[in-house]
Amino acid sequence: MADTKFKLNTGAEIPALGLGTWQSPKGEVQKAVAHAIKSGYRHIDCAYAYGNEDEVGAGIKEGLKAAGISRSDLFVTTKLWCTYHTRVEQNLDSSLKALDLDYVDLYLMHWPVAMNPNGNDEKFPKLPDGSRDLVLERKHWDTYKDMEKLLSTGKVKAIGVSNYSVKFLKDLLARVETVPAANQVENHPLCSPLMQDEHVTKLAKEKGVSPGCILLSYHVARGIAPLPKSVTPSRIDENRQIVKLSPEDVQTLSDLSKNGVHRFVYPAFGVDFGFPDKQ
Structure with a gap:
């Protein structure tokens, strides 16, 4: 049962059980990822905003070698961060460099929310009152349209979204050509x-x-x-x-x-x- 896979709308298969890396302590992520792959995990989930893609990448390299499998045997997901909604490919390239990978299997929009790319923090810009420095005029479907362009680069196998409600999904599907391959949400x-x-x-x-x-x-x-x-x-x-x-x-x-x-x-x-x- 642990090796169950589900078919995406792209025809690719995603392993049902993946290792999450959000809030994993620095210095421990590499060992965790490597161990997971050696133990049979074939799906690793990460994100630019987590700040540990370099450790995830090192763990992937170590795990692949230890398990005697190739990169194509592994499904890797990462995510576009909010301050990069107008610089989609730049953020992807940063993730690929940190992960030391040529491509990711799934690239998700982390939140349907754009934040000020020129704010007072690279990831979490704030206004004087302490609230997030948002760019309300930037529509999430325009960001997704930029993500669609990535499909022809070979740097991503599929694109999708994260933290989307039904309303946001309906708004997106009415305006884009590529149906998201996944919507990653809190679910239990x-x-x-x-x-x-x-x-x-x-x-x-x-x-x-x-x-x-x-x-x-x-x-x-x-x-x-x-x-x-x-x-x-x-x-x-x-x-x-x-x-x-x-x-x-x-x-x-x-x-x-x-x-x-x-x-x-x-x-x-x-x-x-x-x-x-x-x-």
């Missing part, structure tokens, strides 16, 4: 801590795996590729214990959200762009 039952939920722990005991594996298995069963983040070798290995869930098991977990959800990744600038409420 309830969108709240579930490791101690009685339904989750019961299934974990029945299947002989951890509660975390049950939640990862839930996503795979629904055709979603989860990206668990860890720098601990034993946890990285444990997360590969994806199990088969019955339709009844999946429904039980889905029902956990019947009383509402709660997002954790919800920046303050979401209000300015009409993002759906985090509740």
Whole structure:
């Protein structure tokens, strides 16, 4: 089950289980990525904004050598950052250089939000009042149209989006030619801590795996590729214990959200762009 793959609209296959690298401590990312690849992971997710693509790249090189596989056996995703919405290829080139790769398999727009490229910080420019220095007149579909041009360069195999609501997707699809290959979002039952939920722990005991594996298995069963983040070798290995869930098991977990959800990744600038409420 851990080696499950899903077919994208490009015809390419994306491994269902990937290693996330957001907020992974500096100095530990390389070892985590290398270990993951040696352990069987074939999908690595990163982003320019995470500030650790150089370590991810070193880990990829180490992991490929240790696993005895080639670059084409690995699926790598990275993301365009908000201060580069008018400099799409420049940001991609920066990521490729840091990763020491010729191409990425999937390039995503990190947020449908442009920030001032000439602001007081390269990644997180702020206004005097402390709020994000946004460029409200820059439309996310214009940024995506620039991303479409990358497809002919060979530097990306597919493009997509991240943190898009249904409204933003509808606005985008009405104006662009290339349907996004993926929309990477925060997604879990309830969108709240579930490791101690009685339904989750019961299934974990029945299947002989951890509660975390049950939640990862839930996503795979629904055709979603989860990206668990860890720098601990034993946890990285444990997360590969994806199990088969019955339709009844999946429904039980889905029902956990019947009383509402709660997002954790919800920046303050979401209000300015009409993002759906985090509740």
